[in-house]
Amino acid sequence: MLRYIALIVAFILLFTVFAFGLFNDPRKLPSPFLGEQAPVFELPSLTEPGRLVGSADYAGKPALVNVWATWCVGCRQEHGFLLQLAATGAIPIYGINWRDNRPEALSWIQQLGDPYDFSAFDEDGRVGIDWGVYGAPETFLINAEGIVLHKHLGPLTAVIWERDFVPLLEAGGPSS
């Protein structure tokens, strides 16, 4: 009988390991920037190709940096919420238009509305690499000192915003 019980105990142990492993979210690990200085960048603006925009534009105030592209379905999903968020004026939103093409990105903004203070045009994805972008959409919350407070993968929604961003924003900086 003992060996059958041993079998069941072994299984329960394995099961426990799985249960723990499951809540060890591998997605939480890979942002080396969390709590670190956000990477600096400078790129042509999407809307005015001649003008250079970048991290210098939001230095000294909290900002939301949103990586988006027209080919990304999740970006379309979150676009409505970004417009609402921009309308409240809670925080300026800066876009990085990532691995996209300019005419399509411009027509997207014209048709769906533009929540961004500016969108930097990162055609070859080089800035995306600096920021450790896996796939659009990704949203970074940066405080007045330029520190990354939070990174969200996937479409942003009001619920996620209230839950993950607002508390950090309220606690995060004297300037908010």
Place this chain on the structure above:
Amino acid sequence: MIPEIGHFALILALSLALCQGVLPLIGAHRNDAAMMAVGRTAANGQFFFVAFAFGCLVWAFVQSDFSVAYVANHSQLSLPTVYKVSAVWGAHEGSLLMWVLILSMWTVAVGHFSRNLPDSFAARVLGVLGLLSTGFLLFTLLTSNPFERLSPAPTDGGDLNPLLQDPGLAIHPPLLYAGYVGFSVAFAFAIAAMISGNLDRNWAKWTRPWTTVAWLFLTVGIALGSWWAYYELGWGGWWFWDPVENASFMPWLIGTALIHSLAVTERRGLFKSWTLLLAIAAFSLSLLGTFLVRSGILVSVHAFATDPTRGFFILTFLGIVILSALVLYAWRAPSMDSTAGFRPLSRETFLLLNNVLLVIAATLVFLGTLAPLVVEVLDAGKISVGAPWFEVAFAIPMLPLVFLMGLGMHTAWRSQPAEPWIRMLRLPAIVAVVVGILIPGLFYGRFGLLVSIGVIAAIWVVATSLIQPIRSWRSGVRLTPAVLGMSIAHLGVGLFVLGVTTVSAFSIETDRALRPGESIEIGDYRYEMRELRDVDGPNYFAREAIVEIRRGGEFVGEVRPQKRQYLVQKSWMTEAGINVGWNRDLFVALGDQIGSDVWSVRVQYKPMIRFIWLGALVMALGGLIAVSDRRYRVASRVEDRVKGTVPETA
């Protein structure tokens, strides 16, 4: 509208699965014929509704209905229609639906072919399958509904992962699932037998053909996956010991052990409780494979998106299924003791060794796959277990297994007199040793201990597998399909070992920068890059190199490797150019563009690599021949009662 109908059909299927899972089990307990009869009807109805739902999802893909979130995320307007269809099972939700569909197909088949079995047994089998189906349908509906709508609907979709836009991968998952899910039948038979407490040899006889069919699907599925990885990933490797590959390989190893242990249980009434445990283990490992793939708990190139809720659901389901099976087993197994004995030199001994070695191999793969997870949970850092570890660990139990295989095939049940046995096997042994030592030197100009061991093992298995077919051909006495199937399946193992040994010992590989007009020489072959050009596909554009291969000035062939960029996901894919031959592949893949007209090119010479997949196909063919044996088809109760092999305990 159609997606909602599909969703509704799934809900109906769930209700029917629940009926199928509960009523026949109660009916079998109370010996109520009407309740037992519900099983088959419910199974057929469930199949109809699941197939209907599946059809709705296919329709949504073909019509590019991007208001369905799953379609929007995994399809795209310019995707060729065949890939729109295969995109249905290209990601989590749809592949889960396919899993349920295949489970209901197996169930309908069991319902159909189980008419000769005792009613209460068939009812219990269908009941267990119904409960499994209920779990998977709940999983689909609660956490992974493929018919979820997306509003506003995007004008175009996010495209199917370009890696999956390939004919090999279009049919790999269905075959693999057919294998995985097929083990649920062996599992259901085991559970039904344990519930009834009537574990006679017939149980093994009824289970055998189902297990073999599931195993052969899994074999072909895994081989196809390996073949795909070879030509699509651009590295020229055929097995990567990736967690997801291992997840499909562990049930295969245990399933192979199960097939052999079932043979002992059927023929000799031995190993009963062990066979039951293997039947539980094979399916549990299939479920575990699903869990590993779906939960994203292990980082893998194959893994679908991480989602803790899904992982949690499937883990709970896994826990309930496996734990209840083990408790049932702990309750019933102690009462099963075999009385029959066998001599040390007998087929039973060899099959026992087969089981021990296969289980050791599966355990090693299991440990290697899960070690990183355990270490992470214990918070001891992150480790990874790579191919070198697996290759060594796996070879340790497998090499003896291959040698024992040739012996075991020709050993009689119960007791084998040593002298005729040695006389029969002497010739193949000599042939194997001579060929094994000579071949590497003669064909590849190099001798080596490991290579020779590998080739000797391969030739030994091939030669011993051919003994019975050759004798039958000479004497004109036909072999039974069971024996012929076994010989052919083992022949497949020999071919496979030959391929693996030769590829790993004699492959040649070089990376070199090339511009048009330049050439590389490796082995006897000269590869000249003739031209670089642009090619447009339906949803990608590609840079294509035209490479001419010559051997001693003589034209061998032309290959056209491509580097493709898929327009929607912006990802780069490598399409290798392969010149295929029965005894070698010449493999050319483009690496990166280095200068305006210069590319890094990876050129490989892969001797006998086709034998790896050929071997797997031959194994599966052997399985197919074995299940066609008459004794599985005429397995009627009446016949067995006449023979007196059914101890009726009712």
